[in-house]
Amino acid sequence: MTEFAGNLRERVVLETRLDARDPRVSSIGRYSYVGSVWAALVPLAPAELTRADALSALPRWQVILRKREGVGLNTRITWRGKYLAIRAVIIDPRQPAQMLLTCEEIQ
Structure with a gap:
């Protein structure tokens, strides 16, 4: 195993989406601070994910960080003024101390 x-x-900053609703029962879209962590970010080609049968052209990133509980699809990452939505979480049993996230920039 390599270090x-x-x-x-x-x-990067981790934030979790709050389940808050407005009077019309629509999601408000607020986030709560979870913590600040060290990560490695690598750009990915944007054409692999699809959104509504159309290829997404939004910038995508591979994010590697130490394994943490509670990080999932309802979590976003703030990095250098950008917001990254987590689209996939992979924990490789060969590297159980780390998480591999596929993220997409939120416009």
């Missing part, structure tokens, strides 16, 4: 801590060079 990956030296590759975690970017400071």
Whole structure:
């Protein structure tokens, strides 16, 4: 097993979506601060994910961080003024100490 801590060079903020609703029962879209962690970010090609049968052209990122409980599809990442929505979470049993996230920039 290789040590990956030296590759975690970017400071990112994790936020969880709140289940708040407005008077019309629509989601308000507020987030709550979870914590600040070290991560590695690598750009990905945008054409692999689809949205409503159309290829998404939004910038995508692969994010690697230490494994944490509670990180999932309702979590977003704030990094360098960008918001990244988590689209997939992979925990490789060969590397149980780390999480591999596929994220897409939110416009």
